[in-house]
Amino acid sequence: xxxxxxxxxxRIDANMTxxxxxxxxxxxxxxxxxxMGGEQLPFVSLPEPHxxxxxxxxxxxxxxxxxxxxxxxxxxxxxxxxxxNDESGHRALADAIxxxxxxxxxxxxxxxxxxxxxxxxxxxALRAIAQAASQVGAQRVTIRVCALDERQANHE
Amino acid sequence: MTxxxxxVFLLLVFFVCTVRFERNEQVYRLDLPSRGNTADPxxxxxxxxxxxxxxxxxxxxSIELRSDGVRQTAANFELLATAMEQLRRRSGTTDGLFxxxxxxxxxxxxxxxxxxxxxxxxxxxxxxxANIGFAESKR
Numbered sequence: 239x240x241x242x243x244x245x246x247x248x249r250i251d252a253n254m255t256x257x258x259x260x261x262x263x264x265x266x267x268x269x270x271x272x273x274m275g276g277e278q279l280p281f282v283s284l285p286e287p288h289x290x291x292x293x294x295x296x297x298x299x300x301x302x303x304x305x306x307x308x309x310x311x312x313x314x315x316x317x318x319x320x321x322x323n324d325e326s327g328h329r330a331l332a333d334a335i336x337x338x339x340x341x342x343x344x345x346x347x348x349x350x351x352x353x354x355x356x357x358x359x360x361x362x363a364l365r366a367i368a369q370a371a372s373q374v375g376a377q378r379v380t381i382r383v384c385a386l387d388e389r390q391a392n393h394e
Numbered sequence: 395m396t397x398x399x400x401x402v403f404l405l406l407v408f409f410v411c412t413v414r415f416e417r418n419e420q421v422y423r424l425d426l427p428s429r430g431n432t433a434d435p436x437x438x439x440x441x442x443x444x445x446x447x448x449x450x451x452x453x454x455x456s457i458e459l460r461s462d463g464v465r466q467t468a469a470n471f472e473l474l475a476t477a478m479e480q481l482r483r484r485s486g487t488t489d490g491l492f493x494x495x496x497x498x499x500x501x502x503x504x505x506x507x508x509x510x511x512x513x514x515x516x517x518x519x520x521x522x523x524a525n526i527g528f529a530e531s532k533r
Contacts, residue, residue: 259400266407284419285509287516288471292420348421353509357502358531360511382421385512 280304280315282384285353290387295348300382301338303331305351305363312352312359314366328362335370339379346380422515424527442497443481444529445474445514449505457514464491471513478521498523504531 279302306313314321316334321327339345347367351360371379441462448456457468459477468474478498483490498518502511511528518526 255397259404262404263407266404266411270407270411285512287509287513289475289516289520290420291516291519292422295419295421346421349424350419351508353507353512355508356504357506357508357511358504360508361531364528381424383424383512383515384419384421385516387420 279350280306280318282306282350283352283354284350284384284386286386290385292385292387295382295384299342299345301335301345301347302350303335303347303363303367305349305355305360307352307355312355314363323362328366331363332366332369332373335367336373339370339374343374343379346382348382348384350384422512422519422526424515440496442499443478443492444499444501445518447500447502447506447510447514449503450507450510455506455510461492471517474514475517475520478518478523482522492523494522495525496523498526499529500526501529502531506531 282304302317304313304315304317306315312323314323314327314331316331316338319334321331321334335347339347347370349360349363349367351363367379367381371381443459443461443464446456446458446460448458457471457474459466459468459474459481464481466477468477481491483493500511500514500518502514515526515528
């Protein structure tokens with residue numbers, strides 16, 4: 239018997255540990271990416287009313303119309319998709335909202351606007367939602383205004 | 395060391411996954427009026443109770459309640475909520491001018507802040523009204 243094979247013929251074993259590690263990392267990575275893609279909620283400094291009489295936003299799917307502050311002007315977005323803040327942009331936003339409501343009429347439309355913005359900068363978003371609702375002819379479209387409950391925010 | 399680093403990375407990624415990035419968001423319902431054809435077209439529409447908000451000057455924001463026969467000012471949103479609650483008719487009594495379903499319209503000035511518009515909305519909700527909407531800004 240050869241000295242090289244003193245313990246019998248050499249066996250090749252695959253080391254499974256790094257493979258399992260990698261598989262877990264990939265699973266977690268895809269969970270993370272799917273979650274972020276699904277929510278598409280950019281950070282907005284929402285209004286914090288004193289003694290808020292709000293209700294919970296719940297965890298059901300929602301359509302977020304964001305109005306973000308950028309210097310002196312506002313940026314409109316539906317989820318992650320941005321729209322120019324002009325006539326054509328407002329029309330495109332209304333069409334996009336209408337398309338989503340048509341697909342799922344139970345979807346609540348949430349207005350997430352920065353508290354430091356002027357009201358006239360938020361108006362195009364409100365008008366686009368109203369236009370979308372009338373385009374679709376939906377009997378009841380649930381529109382919600384997002385805010386932070388200062389008591390809950392302070393507890394975090 | 396390798397398995398330990400693997401576990402540490404996995405834990406790190408797990409906590410990144412589970413942490414909530416957004417703060418606890420709450421909502422106000424702002425339903426559009428029903429556009430069905432069941433409503434009586436000859437029915438008289440209630441004149442809305444308007445909350446007229448001015449442009450903020452430092453810590454002060456002018457607040458005015460206006461409707462048929464009502465014209466009041468409030469120094470802040472707490473007092474606005476109290477005034478509106480006093481105007482609301484409670485079930486079984488004849489006190490108050492407006493039902494809780496009476497339309498309330500927030501009319502902010504074009505330059506007023508969204509925070510103030512939401513504060514006005516919040517005051518109306520706290521006062522027990524259910525039919526609240528935003529109007530075109532006052533220029």
